[in-house]
Amino acid sequence: MKKPVFSRLDEKLAPYVLLAPFLFTLIVFFGYAFVRVFYFSFTEYDLFSAPRWVGLRNYIAVFSDMDFTRALKNSLTFMIIVTAAQTVLALLLAIVLNQRLRGIKFFRAAYYMPSVASSVVVTLIFIWFFQRQGVLNFVLTKVSEYAWIILLFLAGAAVLQFLLVTWDKARRIPVGWLEPSYLFLSCFVAFLALFLAVRFGVLSPREVPAKDIVWFNTTRTWPKFLGKLAFPIPLGAIMIFNTWTTAPTFMLLYLAGLQDIPRELYEAAAVDGAERWHVLRYIIIPQLKPITFLIVTMGLIGTLQMFDQVAILGGQAPLESVITLAYYVYANLFPSSAVPNVGFASAAAILLAVLTLLIVLLQRRLVEE
Amino acid sequence: MTETRSAEYARFAAARRRWANVAAIYFFLLVFSFAFMGPYAFALLSSLKDNPSEWPPTLVVNQLKPSNWKASWELAKAGGGSGLLGGLHPGREIPFSVTYQVPAGREPAPPEAVIPRRVPGGVTASLRVKHYAADYT
Numbered sequence: 001m002k003k004p005v006f007s008r009l010d011e012k013l014a015p016y017v018l019l020a021p022f023l024f025t026l027i028v029f030f031g032y033a034f035v036r037v038f039y040f041s042f043t044e045y046d047l048f049s050a051p052r053w054v055g056l057r058n059y060i061a062v063f064s065d066m067d068f069t070r071a072l073k074n075s076l077t078f079m080i081i082v083t084a085a086q087t088v089l090a091l092l093l094a095i096v097l098n099q100r101l102r103g104i105k106f107f108r109a110a111y112y113m114p115s116v117a118s119s120v121v122v123t124l125i126f127i128w129f130f131q132r133q134g135v136l137n138f139v140l141t142k143v144s145e146y147a148w149i150i151l152l153f154l155a156g157a158a159v160l161q162f163l164l165v166t167w168d169k170a171r172r173i174p175v176g177w178l179e180p181s182y183l184f185l186s187c188f189v190a191f192l193a194l195f196l197a198v199r200f201g202v203l204s205p206r207e208v209p210a211k212d213i214v215w216f217n218t219t220r221t222w223p224k225f226l227g228k229l230a231f232p233i234p235l236g237a238i239m240i241f242n243t244w245t246t247a248p249t250f251m252l253l254y255l256a257g258l259q260d261i262p263r264e265l266y267e268a269a270a271v272d273g274a275e276r277w278h279v280l281r282y283i284i285i286p287q288l289k290p291i292t293f294l295i296v297t298m299g300l301i302g303t304l305q306m307f308d309q310v311a312i313l314g315g316q317a318p319l320e321s322v323i324t325l326a327y328y329v330y331a332n333l334f335p336s337s338a339v340p341n342v343g344f345a346s347a348a349a350i351l352l353a354v355l356t357l358l359i360v361l362l363q364r365r366l367v368e369e
Numbered sequence: 370m371t372e373t374r375s376a377e378y379a380r381f382a383a384a385r386r387r388w389a390n391v392a393a394i395y396f397f398l399l400v401f402s403f404a405f406m407g408p409y410a411f412a413l414l415s416s417l418k419d420n421p422s423e424w425p426p427t428l429v430v431n432q433l434k435p436s437n438w439k440a441s442w443e444l445a446k447a448g449g450g451s452g453l454l455g456g457l458h459p460g461r462e463i464p465f466s467v468t469y470q471v472p473a474g475r476e477p478a479p480p481e482a483v484i485p486r487r488v489p490g491g492v493t494a495s496l497r498v499k500h501y502a503a504d505y506t
Contacts, residue, residue: 096397107398110406117409125412133424135411173378181389248405 034353041346046339058347068348070320071328072355075304077231078324079359082239082246082306083299089247090295094254095284108255115248123312126241130215137211145205149198153190160186216317232321238309246302250295257291258284293367297360304356325352457484459500 016023041058043051062068097108114122129135143150164182168175175182197203214220215237221230231239265283274282285292307326323331329352333345415421417432431437442452447463449456457463471477486503489495 093401096394096401099394101391101394101398104398107402110402113409114405125408128412128422129408131422133422135426138424138426173382175382179386180393181385184389184392244405 037346037349040342041350043343045342047342048339051343054343058343059351061344062347062351067320067323068328071323071325074231074235074321074323075306075325077229078235078239078242078306079300079303081231082242082303083296085239085243086247086250086299087292087295089243090250090254091288091292093247093251094258095280097251097255098258111251112248114245117245119245119308120312122241122245123309126237127216127313127316130237132212132214134215136215137213140211140213141208144208144211147206149194149203149205152203153187153194156190156193157183157186160189216313219318219321234313234317234321238306238313238322242303242306242309246299250299253291253295254288257288261287289367293364296363300359300363301356304352304359325355457502459502459505461502 040051042053042055044054044058045051093111097104097111131137161177161179161182164186165175165177165179168179194203198205214233216234218233220233222233222236223230261283265287266279269279269283305326306324307330310322310324310327311330313322319331325348329345329349332341332348334340411426411428414428414430414433415426417430419431444463444465445455446452448461449458450461467480469477469480484503486501489498
């Protein structure tokens with residue numbers, strides 16, 4: 001039976017009607033805005049007088065600006081390090097959380113906390129942590145004081161492990177050198193012995209001057225041996241807390257992916273005598289490939305557009321040490337005590353968009369290969 | 370006989386490994402919890418302190434110590450008759466102790482306690498107050 005004309009029309013229209021709200025937002029707030037920004041990038045415009053066509057002058061000015069070069073270098077360094085760190089950390093967290101253990105729901109909620117909290121709150125807490133007389137320098141001072149006791153602990157645990165495994169091997173019991181139960185026992189005994197030794201004054205931490213690392217108000221770079229490729233220390237501090245806040249979100253995606261891996265694959269690996277490393281290398285990582293692609297893409301885009309943490313940091317750090325491309329665009333669009341330089345900022349914004357697109361395309365090509 | 374012992378040992382080793390794995394997982398879970406919740410917990414505790422940027426940083430918060438609550442209650446009761454609202458009423462005796470440092474070799478001079486004659490800030494309150502604690506020292 002032939003369907004009525006209106007019914008057929010409805011079927012064709014229905015998807016567009018459902019998509020309309022999203023398409024409206026996309027066309028008006030992204031499409032139109034992009035076209036306007038693209039047009040402004042070829043003009044001289046200060047929001048008060050009419051735009052004046054200047055051709056490619058803004059693009060040439062952007063490329064000859066030292067701050068743009070710094071922002072580009074900072075953004076690329078930030079993108080590479082943070083995307084890699086947050087992806088690896090997210091995978092690690094998801095593997096640890098993908099267990100059926102008592103209390104696992106609490107841990108899942110606890111790990112997600114940094115992603116739930118406001119970026120402003122998290123940045124303020126970290127600014128406080130990274131002060132010269134802050135918690136981080138205190139922890140580093142303590143690690144320095146107890147460094148030789150920590151080394152003693154590691155050496156003691158290694159010796160105990162060696163003795164336990166050698167004892168078993170002498171009795172012809174098949175155990176590996178990293179037998180987990182013995183590793184746990186060795187660490188526990190070594191820790192208890194050293195704890196008691198410190199508690200009763202047999203061993204004492206060495207006296208060292210308190211660490212006075214300037215995390216924000218500095219233009220120093222690290223690591224020195226990388227020369228011009230070394231990144232500014234304040235940017236490193238932002239990398240640490242940016243990874244800390246974004247990794248839990250990506251962890252959720254990995255966790256969902258891990259729960260979709262068929263159990264038969266693990267069982268087959270167990271039958272074949274696969275070690276943990278083999279399971280990770282040949283089952284987990286290949287099975288999570290589509291999610292890794294999604295996470296890396298989101299990570300690349302997010303890190304290239306990082307703005308809020310630099311803005312909140314404000315005058316705490318020299319701008320040249322923390323400036324990123326997104327902040328560069330903003331600083332030129334709304335310069336303090338100067339007229340807005342919309343054309344120049346638009347040219348920088350278009351370059352940022354093109355760079356993001358190129359990097360995502362490159363990543364996609366690499367993944368396909 | 371040897372086979373039975375070997376099978377028993379294998380079972381024992383498997384159970385031992387399972388428990389070690391569980392312990393290792395909980396260990397990692399706790400370490401990561403510390404990393405993710407630690408900054409919030411520390412910020413929360415520090416928000417209660419008089420000086421959140423104290424050096425060295427410590428987890429001890431004087432405002433949360435029951436001994437301080439008890440001392441505060443007793444002091445308020447001695448001064449104003451009510452442990453909860455406190456105050457300093459005329460004629461009350463308030464026991465207190467003070468610890469102070471003097472340079473080595475110098476004789477410590479007994480400290481002097483002075484109760485200032487504080488006039489309440491509001492006009493009505495300042496007119497209503499007739500007795501001052503300072504008059505009873």
